[in-house]
Amino acid sequence: MEMKYYTPLFFKRVVWSMVxxxxxxxxxxxxxxxxSRTVIxxxxxxxxxxxxxxxxxxxxxxHEEWEKITVPHTYxxxxxxxxxxFYAGDAFYKKSFFIKNELKGKRIFLRFEGVGSVxxxxxxxRYLTEHKGSYAAFAFEITHTxxxxxxxxxxxxxxxxxxxxxxPVNHFLFPIYGGIYRPVSLIVxxxxxxxxxxxxxxxxxxxxxxxxxxxxxxxxxxxxxxNEATAQTVILQIVVKNASGKTxxxxxxxxxxxxxxxxxxxxxxxxxxxHLWNGIKDPYLYSLTTALIRDGQELDxxxxxxxxxxxxxxxxxxxxxxxxxxxxxxxTRHQDRWQYGNALSHAQHEEDMKIIREMGATxxxxxxxxQAEDMYALADxxxxxxxxxxxxxxxxxxxxxxxxxQQMTELVRQNRNHPSIYIWGMHNEVYSKTQxxxxxxxxxxxxxIAKTDDPDRYTVAVSGFGEMNRPANLAADVQGMNRYYGWxxxxxxxxxKWASGLEKSYPAYKVMLTEYGADxxxxxxxxxxxxxxxxxxxxxxFYPENYQTETxxxxxxxxxxxxxxxxxxxxxxxxFAVPMWNRGGVxxxxxxxxxxxxxxxxxxxxxxxxANWNPEPMLYLANRRDSIRTQDTTRVQAFSNLAQVRLxxxxxxxxxxxxxxxxxxxxxxxxxxxxxxxxxxTGSANGxxxxxxxxxxxx
Numbered sequence: 001m002e003m004k005y006y007t008p009l010f011f012k013r014v015v016w017s018m019v020x021x022x023x024x025x026x027x028x029x030x031x032x033x034x035x036s037r038t039v040i041x042x043x044x045x046x047x048x049x050x051x052x053x054x055x056x057x058x059x060x061x062x063h064e065e066w067e068k069i070t071v072p073h074t075y076x077x078x079x080x081x082x083x084x085x086f087y088a089g090d091a092f093y094k095k096s097f098f099i100k101n102e103l104k105g106k107r108i109f110l111r112f113e114g115v116g117s118v119x120x121x122x123x124x125x126r127y128l129t130e131h132k133g134s135y136a137a138f139a140f141e142i143t144h145t146x147x148x149x150x151x152x153x154x155x156x157x158x159x160x161x162x163x164x165x166x167x168p169v170n171h172f173l174f175p176i177y178g179g180i181y182r183p184v185s186l187i188v189x190x191x192x193x194x195x196x197x198x199x200x201x202x203x204x205x206x207x208x209x210x211x212x213x214x215x216x217x218x219x220x221x222x223x224x225x226x227n228e229a230t231a232q233t234v235i236l237q238i239v240v241k242n243a244s245g246k247t248x249x250x251x252x253x254x255x256x257x258x259x260x261x262x263x264x265x266x267x268x269x270x271x272x273x274x275h276l277w278n279g280i281k282d283p284y285l286y287s288l289t290t291a292l293i294r295d296g297q298e299l300d301x302x303x304x305x306x307x308x309x310x311x312x313x314x315x316x317x318x319x320x321x322x323x324x325x326x327x328x329x330x331x332t333r334h335q336d337r338w339q340y341g342n343a344l345s346h347a348q349h350e351e352d353m354k355i356i357r358e359m360g361a362t363x364x365x366x367x368x369x370x371q372a373e374d375m376y377a378l379a380d381x382x383x384x385x386x387x388x389x390x391x392x393x394x395x396x397x398x399x400x401x402x403x404x405x406q407q408m409t410e411l412v413r414q415n416r417n418h419p420s421i422y423i424w425g426m427h428n429e430v431y432s433k434t435q436x437x438x439x440x441x442x443x444x445x446x447x448x449i450a451k452t453d454d455p456d457r458y459t460v461a462v463s464g465f466g467e468m469n470r471p472a473n474l475a476a477d478v479q480g481m482n483r484y485y486g487w488x489x490x491x492x493x494x495x496x497k498w499a500s501g502l503e504k505s506y507p508a509y510k511v512m513l514t515e516y517g518a519d520x521x522x523x524x525x526x527x528x529x530x531x532x533x534x535x536x537x538x539x540x541x542f543y544p545e546n547y548q549t550e551t552x553x554x555x556x557x558x559x560x561x562x563x564x565x566x567x568x569x570x571x572x573x574x575x576f577a578v579p580m581w582n583r584g585g586v587x588x589x590x591x592x593x594x595x596x597x598x599x600x601x602x603x604x605x606x607x608x609x610x611a612n613w614n615p616e617p618m619l620y621l622a623n624r625r626d627s628i629r630t631q632d633t634t635r636v637q638a639f640s641n642l643a644q645v646r647l648x649x650x651x652x653x654x655x656x657x658x659x660x661x662x663x664x665x666x667x668x669x670x671x672x673x674x675x676x677x678x679x680x681x682t683g684s685a686n687g688x689x690x691x692x693x694x695x696x697x698x699x
Contacts (some may be wrong), residue, residue, distance in 0.1 A: 007195040023600040024050030035297045042184040047596040051090030074179035077341035093156040101149040107189045109138040114182035120157040132166045135369040136410035137200035164397035171392050181343040185531035190299040193226035201413035204290045211310040215272045222265045226257040277307030281381040294521045307419025328567035329613040332365040334576035338598040349374040360613025365569040368393040379420035389425025412453045424498045429464040435471045443475040459676045462514045480514035487518040492554045502562040514569040519591035520548025521584045525626040543584035552605040557660035611663040617685035624694040638665040642683035672698040
């Protein structure tokens with residue numbers, strides 16, 4: 001292997017406070033006195049410089065100032081959200097850190113949760129590794145590269161150019177933000193340890209069998225490594241604790257860990273009378289800790305969540321969770337937000353999840369790539385069923401096969417222990433002319449990777465067409481279809497014909513509606529619905545919110561009548577950046593989200609789903625932003641899960657009736673007066689009065 005070095009001048013430029021070193025690395029020094037694993041945050045005191053630059057040759061670049069930053073960080077937090085003139089290319093991060101002599105004999109690793117999009121790592125001027133792909137974690141060992149008793153320097157070269165050999169291969173549907181945009185950790189273990197570098201997975205892999213309320217069989221596979229000179233006998237101990245911290249299962253096994261290669265261990269044991277993980281109704285979590293013990297001392301330990309549950313998709317019927325039919329109210333989610341890019345905090349991920357739960361969603365398609373580890377952990381705790389996928393999306397370069405397989409392996413191995421994940425996604429809207437060509441062949445290979453690593457979960461691939469018999473279809477357990485009737489094709493109500501047709505022709509197939517919706521600009525109002533034949537969804541500049549609202553009203557009413565659609569996922573929970581677009585009066589924005597890009601405003605369609613999905617009593621008057629009126633006789637609509645809704649216009653009651661379902665209230669022939677009209681809806685639930693008000697102005 002070619003060895004790469006940086007010039008001495010580069011290292012002379014590094015200036016760090018010793019106080020910072022003491023504060024940060026006190027934890028590392030504690031690790032020297034411990035046997036078990038220590039995980040230390042590695043997010044502070046980085047320096048950043050946007051390229052291009054070649055630190056091996058162009059030393060003049062080193063004399064410039066570097067910006068002090070904290071990870072997570074992206075260098076596209078604004079430019080990719082404004083227009084197509086964004087920066088894509090090299091950027092550099094460096095950080096100094098001190099390793100004490102006492103850590104000799106330990107193993108030291110670095111783990112990056114996400115770097116966009118290609119990361120090249122140097123330690124003390126020496127090339128160490130490269131990782132291709134923005135969305136998965138990667139880990140590598142630095143035990144033999146760091147200098148003990150001295151300052152060390154890490155340099156990370158990042159690059160977010162679209163590349164034919166790295167998924168996704170373009171910036172068209174969403175931006176590939178650049179930077180170290182997710183947290184970084186330093187991991188210290190004993191020489192005998194659970195592997196850290198198996199695609200940055202936890203090194204233990206949990207499988208559940210024969211799950212019922214009486215018993216569940218838990219299988220744990222572990223990968224062990226030994227950096228000592230001779231084989232070591234250790235005890236592999238697995239402890240399961242309930243949510244209160246009480247031990248409910250403990251098993252031990254003697255294992256001889258070879259100094260050569262990797263030692264593979266399997267342990268199977270029962271959990272009797274398990275408290276089942278029941279989605280949003282009761283997302284009960286155990287903890288499962290796998291430890292290595294020698295001579296009474298813990299050498300290493302890894303803790304993972306354990307939610308005991310069983311998923312079953314029944315064709316033509318729906319999802320069954322632990323044998324009980326479970327509603328699949330689905331949304332999709334991109335991970336960026338206004339003026340932050342994709343460098344989000346835990347609090348921001350949690351806010352997104354709370355907004356999604358407020359809507360009443362029970363399942364999320366995390367599109368179109370592996371998302372932050374926070375999201376999967378939050379879903380475990382909140383009970384949301386998760387679809388996780390890789391970014392084989394939009395098009396194919398015919399050069400992405402190796403990277404697609406890598407990203408699928410990373411996705412599954414890093415996240416398979418999360419009980420919330422029920423399905424792995426292979427591709428989205430990539431096509432071929434025959435089943436023998438690149439896309440279906442690669443998709444079958446991806447399906448095999450997922451099924452080999454995790455045979456008990458479902459797999460899915462998604463088409464943008466509505467026919468079942470297309471060459472790229474049927475390579476996975478479930479066929480997803482994105483249908484934008486009334487937007488990219490046909491009329492809003494055509495969804496009914498599509499669903500009925502598939503149900504008749506393919507009754508035994510597992511089918512999901514994986515995207516649907518329309519763009520809606522909250523700052524564009526219209527008194528009447530626009531003619532869909534006059535909407536240009538690709539280059540139009542007028543996308544009034546009321547058309548988006550009507551799309552979701554009609555299409556949800558169709559979806560809920562068709563259990564054949566095993567799950568539906570509206571596109572999208574949140575507006576997101578699309579730097580190559582200029583549509584709907586907002587540059588670089590996909591406006592299909594039901595919540596604004598900054599998360600501060602909710603669209604009418606958000607409340608439509610809240611009325612249908614969330615049992616908490618609610619009442620909402622729609623079209624409040626269409627407040628300037630020219631017609632004195634009009635219609636008012638309200639969304640509510642109350643048994644009765646009354647409407648008053650300027651103090652006078654107007655009789656109403658159900659619309660498309662019992663959550664949709666229509667009040668026809670409402671008479672407005674010139675000037676301001678006060679409109680109030682009222683209802684009650686559990687003895688509590690609910691009201692909503694809005695004002696329309698008749699010109």
